[in-house]
Each structure stands twice: as structure tokens, then as C-alpha cells.
Amino acid sequence: MALAALTISAGAFATDRIIEVPAPTPGADMTGTIRQVLNDAGAVKNSKVTVVFQxxxxxxxxxxxxxxxVRHVSNTTTRGENPDPTKHFGLWLHGMKNVTVDGRGATLLTHGEMTAIGIDxxxxxxxxxxxxxxxxPSVPEMRxxxxxxxxxxTSVVPPSRYSINSQGKLYWEGNGWQFTGGIAQLWGNGYTLRCASPMDRYRYASTDSRGNLVWHYDAGQAPECAPGMVYQMRHSIRNEVATFINRSERVTLSDMNYLFLGNFGIVAQMSSDITYDRVRCLPDPASGRTCAGFADFMQVSGCRDKVKITRCDFAGAHDDPINIHGTHLKVVKCEGNTVDVRFMHGQTRGFENYLPGDEIAVTDPHSLLRGARAKVKSIRQLSDTDYRLTLDRSLEEAINALGGDAVIDNISxxxxxxxxxxxxxxTPTRGILLTTSGKTVIAHNTFIKIPMASILIADDARSWFESGPVCDVTIRNNRFIDCASPVILIxxxxxxxxxxxxxxIRITDNDFIFNTPGPQKxxxxxxxxxxxxxxxxxxSNIPSGLNIKN
Incomplete structure (x- = not known):
């Protein structure tokens, strides 16, 4: 394999080096070639390295x-949904420092359900x-x-593929995957909304003389829709993610086009100083597709220091474009300076939610108020859901005061x-879902036809267990156009x-625009x-109201 390494300049590092990824052979699988280039880049010491594609x-x-x-990822799958948490990484960066991967406009075209990029x-x-x-793409579409x-x-939107068996049952198919039934959304009139799947009640499927896909139902059972609308369909198993950033620091994604994010979005987990600048999560307009994502676009779980998301575009998700949160773990045992804690939501487990030195707080899951605090000295994994924390002091009294019904929030x-x-x-859900105690600024964004709260500040310890309380949030100079009520929900x-x-929380100088107001204020x-x-x-351009209950 021919690799070019060029010295660019001298500075804080001994040299800056460029390593080229060879031009792809038409139709060939380039996964192994790219892996070797990244391995070579990782072997370079005391130098900045730039890997460039053609x-x-x-x-x-x-x-x-x-x-x-094997990598466990927050908010993905239960054991029953996906007993094997193995991820399949196309670009795998592990233990690397001072590396830039410059695509120079190249495209990574995935085949099969996989994680395109891993940064660990x-x-x-x-x-x-x-x-x-x-x-x-694992979200097939039909118009x-x-x-x-x-x-x-319906007319199936390329590159969606399907087969119909001898009984008229239809299966959507890709490289190594297949499903029938599942979840559906309907695109049209400027919205993408969840709906009953057209696969729920059909008797059989066929094709007509024009190559259209025809679904047959009992009389009166065909789903309500109109010509030109597009069905987006998928199974519910988030077994891969588009990009996984794990236990890393100072990571930047910039000038990226995610034309499809399967089977989950860009996940930053237990990492610090994350920047997403000009990341576009949008379907290719030339493709005819309307969906860009299997679920959330950006999930930030248990991160620290600073997360910056700027100049990005989000359209065509199947869940929240941005979700930033920590995770409450339930106390299952406390003796002296040790506390055993457990991941409670089935789709989040298998990773250490704490680092030595982290400050934690006992939290009442019913009032969500934080109480006594301690610092973590060590973490021991007991199972894929249970962990033992050794602390610098006992929290036994505070936990007992709650009758043992307590969760732990990682303040750090x-x-x-x-x-x-x-x-x-x-998007069928919210625009931004956020729970963090760090200083937060949400400004100069545009939200268009969001069907739930455009911004939701939540915190819970009995459902998704996504923590924690906010204490310094500024929401200013945003534009909300034809968004659902309430537009901002705390x-x-x-x-x-x-x-x-x-x-x-400060909510100032925002514009709420309603071009097609409904009957209610x-x-x-x-x-x-x-x-x-x-x-x-x-x-606001029309009479509107507030609903504040402190």
C-alpha cells in the first residue's frame, strides 16, 4: 500500500505530517485500507498528523x-432488543492524539448496519x-x-430495497438486515410526524405494471394520506450509531454532511470539550429522500467541560435533534463509604458513569432535589447494570433519610x-432536550414547525433517568416559526x-411567529x-400567553 507522509512545518511538535488515503478502487471495499492508514497515523509520536482522503x-x-x-452506548438498546452490543466501526480512532482527518469532500458510503466513525x-x-x-439506509422510504x-x-424511493414472499408479505432489506412491520413517520406539508405504519394492517403487497408497490387492505383499512406524502419506516433496534465519541477530550466535528445517520446519531459519551461546527444532518436533496436519521441526531451523555454546537442544520430526524443529559443511577445498597448503584432504564447500561474524583449527590427521585455530596475514589463494575462506588465519605445517613429510595447524580x-x-x-419530537447544571446559552437558532416543545428542559429519575437540574440557562434571540405550543417547556x-x-433561566428577545395560527391562543x-x-x-405576531407555575 502506498502511503505518502509529508513534512509541513515545525512548531510545538517535531513535525506536522500528512498521510494520504489512497484513491478508492471503483466498487472495492476500502474499510481495510482506511484502517491501515489510521493505524499508521496512530503510530506517529510527537507530531501532529493529518490524514487526508482523495x-x-x-x-x-x-x-x-x-x-x-463491544461498546455500550447510552440510550440505545435493551438486552432483549440487542443481546450483543458489538459495534462495527468503519473509521476507528483509538488512543490517538493530535490527529486531524480531512475528508476533502470525500464520502464514506456504508454498506450494512454499522458505526461509520468511532473515536475512543x-x-x-x-x-x-x-x-x-x-x-x-435502514429507514426505507416510499412516496x-x-x-x-x-x-x-406507492413509489419506493431509491436506494430502498424490498422483497415480497409467496404469501404477499413484504420485507425491507439491506446488506445483512431485514425487517417487516416496525415504526413509521409521514413526511408532508412541511412536517414529519409519527403515524401508524402502513405495514400494520395490510393483507398482502404486490407490484403493478409501472413498478409501483401496492399495499392491499380490507375495505376501509387503508391508511389516511395524500399523494406526494412520503412514508419513512424502520425497525426499533438502535444497534449501531453514526459516530461514537467515547472517553475522549477536545474532539471537533466540522464541515460534515451526515446524509444518513443509522441506527442512532452522533453520540458523545463520558467525553469533554466537544465541538460540532457546521455539521449538517440532512438528506441529500438530489436523492429524493426525506429522512436523514434513524433516531436522535446528537446525543450527549455524561460529558463535561464544554459542549459547543454551532452553525449546524438539522432536518429529517426520527427523534430529538439534540439531547444533552447525565444519568441518574439508583442506589441499591449502601454500607459505610461504599454505594452500589444501578442503571435503571434498559437502553442505558454497561459503561462507567463516573471517574475517580467526580463529585456526586444523593438525589430524591420524587422531588429531584440534590442532597448530601461525596467524591468518588474508585469504581468497580459488578455487572452490566451495577457498579460499586468507593467514596471519600459515607452517604449512608442521607440515603437512609430517603428510606433507601435514592438516586445518584454525577455533578461533575x-x-x-x-x-x-x-x-x-x-422532526417528529422536540428540537432541543437539555438537562445540565453547566452554564448554557441557546441563542440565534431557528426552529421551524417543531411539533412538540422546541426546547424542553426536563430532569427525571423515574422514567429515562436523565439528569439533572439546570441553574444558569439563557435562551435569547431565537426564532420559532409555526412551532407547537408550548414552544418552550420547563x-x-x-x-x-x-x-x-x-x-x-432567562428567556429574552426571542421571536415567536405563527403564519397559520390555530383556534386557540x-x-x-x-x-x-x-x-x-x-x-x-x-x-409574537399574534396574541399569545404564558403558563408559569412555580
């Missing part, structure tokens, strides 16, 4: 040739100028051609957050009111369980 080239990468490693235990890594797409009360005629894993100059649209999930959960801001809430300078 400008505009398309590199096929496959699940079958990927680096297969790395420091000062940048991925830039790279496109991510799928040869077989409605016509409908009767017993038939639905609450990053500062900056979300600025982004655009959000065509709603901690406490069922016992012993005092406010959130504090220090929209609620711009709804809040409860919050103190020191300041609202001023906001504008």
Missing part, C-alpha cells in the same frame, strides 16, 4: 470488514470535510402515488453548553413538590418547578 472520492466501507468491538480514548482529534451516507379505501399505491458530568446559529425542522418530572428543581412558555425565571423582550 478530494470528492467515494469510499465504500462495510460492516463485514469493519472493526468489531483520544485527545485533540478533528474530523472535517467528510460526507457520511448509506448504500442501504404515495394514490390511495383508495382498500389500497395504497454537567458540561457548559453553547447551542448557537443552528436550524431545526422536520418541566422537571417530579411528583413531590419540596421546592424548585430548576433555577436561573398559543402558549409561548410553560414552566413549573422553577425559580428565578426571567422572561422579557420576547415578541
Amino acid at each position: 478530494p470528492g472520492a467515494v469510499y465504500n466501507i462495510s460492516r463485514s470488514a469493519a472493526t468489531a468491538l 480514548s483520544c485527545t485533540n482529534v478533528t474530523i472535517t470535510n467528510l460526507n457520511i451516507d448509506a448504500a442501504d 404515495v402515488v394514490s390511495r383508495t379505501d382498500s389500497t395504497l399505491t 458530568a454537567n458540561p457548559e453548553v453553547e447551542i448557537t446559529y443552528n436550524t431545526f425542522t422536520l 418541566a422537571p418530572e417530579n411528583d413531590k413538590d419540596l421546592g424548585p428543581v430548576h433555577s436561573g 398559543p402558549v409561548l412558555i410553560e414552566a413549573h418547578g422553577t425559580k428565578d425565571l426571567k422572561i422579557n423582550g420576547n415578541r
Whole structure:
């Protein structure tokens, strides 16, 4: 394999080096070639390294040739859904420092369900100028051609593939995957909304003389839709992610085009100083596709220091474009200076949620108020859900005061957050879901036709177990266009009111625009369980209201 290493300049490092990825052979699987280049880059010491792809080239990468490693990822799958948590990494960066991967406009085209990029235990890594797409996106699409009360005629959007067996049962297919049934969304009229799947009640499927896919139902059972609308369908197993950033620091993704994110989004977990700049999560407009993501676009779990998301575009998700949170673990045993804790939501488990030196707090899962604190000295894994923490002092008294019904919040894993100059649209859920105690600024963003709260500040310890309270949030100079009511929702999930959960929230100088107002006056801001809430300078083009319950 020919690799070019060029000396660029001298500076803080001995040399700066460039290593080229060879031009792809048409139709060939380039996974192994890219792996070797990254291994060579990782072997370079005391030097900054830039790995460059050939400008505009398309590199096929496959699940079958990927680096297969067991990695547990927050908010993905239960044991029952996915007994094997192995991820299949196309680009695998492990233990690297001071590395830039410059795609120069190249495309990684995935084949099979896989994780396109993995960044694990790395420091000062940048991925830039790279496109991510799928040869077989695991969210097939079909456009409605016509409908009767017993038939639905559709045109399948390439590259979606399917087969129909002798009984007329349809299976959506890709490289190494197949499903029938599942979850559906309907795109049209400027919205993407969850809906009943057209695969729920059909009797059989067939093709007509024009190559259209025709679904046959009992009389009156064809789903309600209109010509031109697009069904997006998927199974529910988040067995891979688009990009996984794990236990790394100073990681930047910039000028990236994620044309499809399967089967979850960009996940930063237990990492610090994360920057996403000009990351576009959008379907390729030339492809005819309307969906860019299997679930969330950006999930930030248990991170610290600072998370910056700026100048990004989000359209075509199947869940929240941005979700930033920590994780409450339930106390199952406490003796002296040791506490045994457990991941409670089935889709999150298997990774250490703490680092030595982290400050933790005993939290009442019903009031969500933090109590006594301690620092973690060591962590021992007992199972994929249970961990034993050795602390610098006992929390036994505080836990017993709650009758043993307590959770632990990792105070140290609450990053500062900056979300600025982004655009959000065509999602079935919220725009931003956020729970962090770090200083947060959400400013100069545009939200278009978001069907739930555009911004939700939550906190819970009995459902998703996503922590924690906010204490310094500024929401300013954003534009909300035809978004659902309430547009901004502050709603901690406490069922016992012993005092406010959130504090220090300022909502100022935002524009709320309703081009097609409904019959009821929209609620711009709804809040409860919050103190020191300041609202001023906001504008709306129609009469609107607030719903504040402190």
C-alpha cells in the first residue's frame, strides 16, 4: 500500500505530517485500507498528523470488514432488543492524539448496519470535510402515488430495497438486515410526524405494471394520506450509531454532511470539550429522500467541560435533534463509604458513569432535589447494570433519610453548553432536550414547525433517568416559526413538590411567529418547578400567553 507522509512545518511538535488515503478502487471495499492508514497515523509520536482522503472520492466501507468491538452506548438498546452490543466501526480512532482527518469532500458510503466513525480514548482529534451516507439506509422510504379505501399505491424511493414472499408479505432489506412491520413517520406539508405504519394492517403487497408497490387492505383499512406524502419506516433496534465519541477530550466535528445517520446519531459519551461546527444532518436533496436519521441526531451523555454546537442544520430526524443529559443511577445498597448503584432504564447500561474524583449527590427521585455530596475514589463494575462506588465519605445517613429510595447524580458530568446559529425542522419530537447544571446559552437558532416543545428542559429519575437540574440557562434571540405550543417547556418530572428543581433561566428577545395560527391562543412558555425565571423582550405576531407555575 502506498502511503505518502509529508513534512509541513515545525512548531510545538517535531513535525506536522500528512498521510494520504489512497484513491478508492471503483466498487472495492476500502474499510481495510482506511484502517491501515489510521493505524499508521496512530503510530506517529510527537507530531501532529493529518490524514487526508482523495478530494470528492467515494469510499465504500462495510460492516463485514469493519472493526468489531463491544461498546455500550447510552440510550440505545435493551438486552432483549440487542443481546450483543458489538459495534462495527468503519473509521476507528483509538488512543490517538493530535490527529486531524480531512475528508476533502470525500464520502464514506456504508454498506450494512454499522458505526461509520468511532473515536475512543483520544485527545485533540478533528474530523472535517467528510460526507457520511448509506448504500442501504435502514429507514426505507416510499412516496404515495394514490390511495383508495382498500389500497395504497406507492413509489419506493431509491436506494430502498424490498422483497415480497409467496404469501404477499413484504420485507425491507439491506446488506445483512431485514425487517417487516416496525415504526413509521409521514413526511408532508412541511412536517414529519409519527403515524401508524402502513405495514400494520395490510393483507398482502404486490407490484403493478409501472413498478409501483401496492399495499392491499380490507375495505376501509387503508391508511389516511395524500399523494406526494412520503412514508419513512424502520425497525426499533438502535444497534449501531453514526459516530461514537467515547472517553475522549477536545474532539471537533466540522464541515460534515451526515446524509444518513443509522441506527442512532452522533453520540458523545463520558467525553469533554466537544465541538460540532457546521455539521449538517440532512438528506441529500438530489436523492429524493426525506429522512436523514434513524433516531436522535446528537446525543450527549455524561460529558463535561464544554459542549459547543454551532452553525449546524438539522432536518429529517426520527427523534430529538439534540439531547444533552447525565444519568441518574439508583442506589441499591449502601454500607459505610461504599454505594452500589444501578442503571435503571434498559437502553442505558454497561459503561462507567463516573471517574475517580467526580463529585456526586444523593438525589430524591420524587422531588429531584440534590442532597448530601461525596467524591468518588474508585469504581468497580459488578455487572452490566451495577457498579460499586468507593467514596471519600459515607452517604449512608442521607440515603437512609430517603428510606433507601435514592438516586445518584454525577455533578461533575454537567458540561457548559453553547447551542448557537443552528436550524431545526422536520422532526417528529422536540428540537432541543437539555438537562445540565453547566452554564448554557441557546441563542440565534431557528426552529421551524417543531411539533412538540422546541426546547424542553426536563430532569427525571423515574422514567429515562436523565439528569439533572439546570441553574444558569439563557435562551435569547431565537426564532420559532409555526412551532407547537408550548414552544418552550420547563418541566422537571417530579411528583413531590419540596421546592424548585430548576433555577436561573432567562428567556429574552426571542421571536415567536405563527403564519397559520390555530383556534386557540398559543402558549409561548410553560414552566413549573422553577425559580428565578426571567422572561422579557420576547415578541409574537399574534396574541399569545404564558403558563408559569412555580
